[in-house]
Amino acid sequence: MTASPTPFAVTGSAVRAAEEPLLAAGQGAALMRCAAWGLAQHVLRVLRGRGPVAGATVAALVGTGNNGGDALWALALLRRRGVAAVAVPIARDEHGAPRWHAEGWAALRAAGGTAADVVPARADVVVDGMLGTGFRGEFAVPDAARGLPAGAAVVACDVPSGVDADTGEVRGGGVRAEVTVTFGALKTGLLLGDGADLAGDVRLVDIGLGPHLPSAPPERLRVMDGPTAARLHPAPAADGHKYTRGVVGVVAGSARYPGAAVLSTSGALEAGAGMAHHAGPATTRAAVVTAHPEALVSAEGPAPERTDAWVVGPGLDTEDDARERFIRVRDAVLANPRAALVVDASALTLVTAEDLAALRDAGARVVLTPHAGEWARLTERIPVPGADGAGHAPDELARLRAWSAAHGAAVLLKGPRTLVVAPDGEAWLMGEGGPELGVGGTGDVLSGVLGAVLAADAARRARAAEEEGATCGAGEVEHVPTLASLAAAAAWLHARAGADQARAGRMTAGTLPAAVGGTVARMWWGEARGTRAD
Ligand SMILES: NC(=O)C1=CN([C@@H]2O[C@H](COP(=O)(O)OP(=O)(O)OC[C@H]3O[C@@H](n4cnc5c(N)ncnc54)[C@H](OP(=O)(O)O)[C@@H]3O)[C@@H](O)[C@H]2O)[C@@H](O)CC1
Ligand SMILES: Nc1ncnc2c1ncn2[C@@H]1O[C@H](COP(=O)(O)OP(=O)(O)O)[C@@H](O)[C@H]1O
Ligand SMILES: [K+]
Known part of the structure; x- marks a missing residue:
């Protein structure tokens, strides 16, 4: 019998630490592309379960950090598969321009995606790309993330927004997902406490962090199977x-x-x-x-x-x-x-x-x-x-x-x-x-x-x-x-x-x-x- 490795989770902070040497080596953009590709694959899986992919609508709630960057790149990939891709910024600067990952938005626009103030009622999937492992303090759920279309499936990018990726604590408000597509390693916050309740089905996308993840017992939470x-x-x-x-x-x-x-x-x-x-x-x-x-x-x-x-x-x-x-x-x-x-x-x-x-x-x-x-x-x-x-x-x-x-x-x-x-x-x-x-x-x-x-x-x-x-x-x-x-x-x-x-x-x-x-x-x-x- 070949032994498959036992699944495990680490904190969001440990994942950030594991990313550091790769970021220092200039691989940040490649990591994000990899994460976005994985996210897009899982969104496609959800769409296929509901009907034809071409002509479907995917909206993303996009925050100011790299979590939003992942979502924008994933929308760009989906757009190329014939999906109507709509990015909804949750923060704007003093001139009213969206505050979000500039390259991600450029890629989406180049692929034919659009921006909107609210999630379209026809959306089949809403990607929650507001906050990931960079969440600090409390999360005030923005108006754009309230009253989402009843028929839309919510897919969280890396972590449901409002969930502390280390502990599973929800501070302020949180957004419930049907599926959470998480990058690099399962995060303890997706398996514990309220985080586990908001995360729905958790899917892991390997972005090559394996050798950089901590292996000491106190830094891992292993999952019995x-x-x-x-x-x-x-x-x-x-x-x-x-x-x-x-x-x-x-x-x-x-x-x-x-x-x-x-x-x-x-x-x-x-x-x-x-x-x-x-x-x-x-x-x-x-x-x-x-x-x-x-x-x-x-x-x-x-x-x-x-x-x-x-x-x-x-x-x-x-x-x-x-x-x-x-x-x-x-x-x-x-x-x-x-x-x-x-x-x-x-x-x-x-x-x-x-x-x-x-x-x-x-x-x-x-x-x-x-x-x-x-x-x-x-x-x-x-x-x-x-x-x-x-x-x-x-x-x-x-x-x-x-x-x-x-x-x-x-x-x-x-x-x-x-x-x-x-x-x-x-x-x-x-x-x-x-x-x-x-x-x-x-x-x-x-x-x-x-x-x-x-x-x-x-x-x-x-x-x-x-x-x-x-x-x-x-x-x-x-x-x-x-x-x-x-x-x-x-x-x-x-x-x-x-x-x-x-x-x-x-x-x-x-x-x-x-x-x-x-x-x-x-x-x-x-x-x-x-x-x-x-
Ligand atoms: N590192 C990498 O290369 C890779 C990272 N990856 C991805 O990046 C994610 C981490 O990205 P990140 O570090 O940019 O943090 P993120 O979760 O987007 O949020 C931070 C932003 O939100 C804001 N903010 C914070 N708290 C807030 C609050 N309470 N309420 C409101 N706003 C709040 C804060 O803005 P500020 O307030 O500081 O202006 C900041 O701009 C990670 O989860 C994964 O998806 C993958 O692509 C793999 C490669
Ligand atoms: N909602 C639930 N989902 C999964 N397991 C549960 C749930 N509620 C209880 N259990 C499990 O059932 C068992 C109950 O144990 P315990 O509370 O000691 O019961 P008792 O004292 O009546 O024997 C534990 O193994 C617990 O993990
Ligand atoms: K998120």
């Missing part, structure tokens, strides 16, 4: 057995919330764990065995030295013995820190800064999996030393990185978009799945899936350490299984399973584990099989 997830959670080795596939200890559920134990254990088993061992009271043990005769159950859980990953938290009763149950898991991981630890749900209210420090000092691999509300409470209770832990800055990714670095644990922040960060700044975005997952209990299933994925990895590491000279399976440097990448892969499997299940007409958390099983089986043993661990 199916091939990457398949590489990170490979099919078992031919000689694999239950121990090499990973043993997951599941400390979840209580007399009050027995279902969580079932959902979490099911998630682990269906995601391919060699064994799942549930520790809990008699009620949850009975429920788990009824649902899964193959699960092991006991009051105390598996032996620490035989456990590859622990899941603690879903459905613990914080009025009862939850803290003791959490401490037992913490101590099991401290006794055998090669086992990974997933801290979810109730355990997020039980874990202390001291627990995290002890786990970090032991070298344990810990992932906390809050949803937005749990994340707010966690950062309130365990802030970043010396910082406003709860934080109100728009840059959620920076807040996550700061917290993870301060406490030595990875964080998987759940929501419509899932973000995973590790203490070294490595960050992943997982955008698979949709609101079908927004029902009670799907997070419990995810905790088990995570446990299975992390356990398989821990078991592979243990085996590789035993067999001198063996590797961990995922050979390529880019796909070395890091904690954050494994967690993002687990989230991808879970979300894909949810989407598959919803398409098939079902969607409850109770049926989700079986869908996870189907997704993993297709990945491992179906036609599009993933890599094997051997």
Whole structure:
């Protein structure tokens, strides 16, 4: 299987920095031509989806900077394809002349394009070329960009105007796009926050910045996809057995919330764990065995030295013995820190800064999996030393990185978009799945899936350490299984399973584990099989 590179995003500022050596070498005009050509190709694609290209009308809202320059050059290219190309300036000088990229306008005029004060009502596509990575301060949406023709598709040039290309923050107003055609690299601001909502479908145009883009983990946001997830959670080795596939200890559920134990254990088993061992009271043990005769159950859980990953938290009763149950898991991981630890749900209210420090000092691999509300409470209770832990800055990714670095644990922040960060700044975005997952209990299933994925990895590491000279399976440097990448892969499997299940007409958390099983089986043993661990 040939490994395609994992997609990633960098900030708009990093893209500007990457352009600098090329601009200094006099390649600015060539870069712009390249960007404009890519933009024109994507506009043509939108037009072809609507009817004949020749005779269609494309208008562009054109700002004062290079973003407007891209739009003007793209209009010139479209004009040559028989499109009526109309440029609408959004700023004029004191004499009323448009303030825009002079060469771009000259090229458009030479190609037969025109200028207008407003977007024509007949426009099929409106290109938003007002502001790109040079956006500073606040954006007051100009009159020309309000009340656009209802039938026109908006295509943003590089970034929807008003969106901060670094953070996704919208300052002042923003313009919603159906498609954003972005240049040089995906920008983090198109994948995060309100920026992601305004950007629509994001298309990347390569303008040759690759070698100049930053590669250090804290400067990239990687995007989890199916091939990457398949590489990170490979099919078992031919000689694999239950121990090499990973043993997951599941400390979840209580007399009050027995279902969580079932959902979490099911998630682990269906995601391919060699064994799942549930520790809990008699009620949850009975429920788990009824649902899964193959699960092991006991009051105390598996032996620490035989456990590859622990899941603690879903459905613990914080009025009862939850803290003791959490401490037992913490101590099991401290006794055998090669086992990974997933801290979810109730355990997020039980874990202390001291627990995290002890786990970090032991070298344990810990992932906390809050949803937005749990994340707010966690950062309130365990802030970043010396910082406003709860934080109100728009840059959620920076807040996550700061917290993870301060406490030595990875964080998987759940929501419509899932973000995973590790203490070294490595960050992943997982955008698979949709609101079908927004029902009670799907997070419990995810905790088990995570446990299975992390356990398989821990078991592979243990085996590789035993067999001198063996590797961990995922050979390529880019796909070395890091904690954050494994967690993002687990989230991808879970979300894909949810989407598959919803398409098939079902969607409850109770049926989700079986869908996870189907997704993993297709990945491992179906036609599009993933890599094997051997
Ligand atoms: N560099 C390259 O070679 C390449 C760059 N490329 C393209 O260039 C884009 C970056 O171009 P850029 O740097 O000119 O900035 P851009 O986004 O057009 O906006 C800056 C202008 O807007 C103004 N302005 C700022 N804030 C404002 C506000 N709040 N409200 C109102 N106005 C505001 C500001 O004007 P000022 O107020 O300073 O007079 C300034 O003139 C990038 O996104 C990509 O599309 C590609 O072609 C590849 C090659
Ligand atoms: N609108 C949405 N789009 C995509 N995924 C979602 C959406 N809403 C929720 N999810 C996912 O569903 C899961 C819900 O987890 P959680 O909030 O812990 O639920 P619970 O505690 O009920 O188990 C998470 O994996 C989250 O990312
Ligand atoms: K724009």
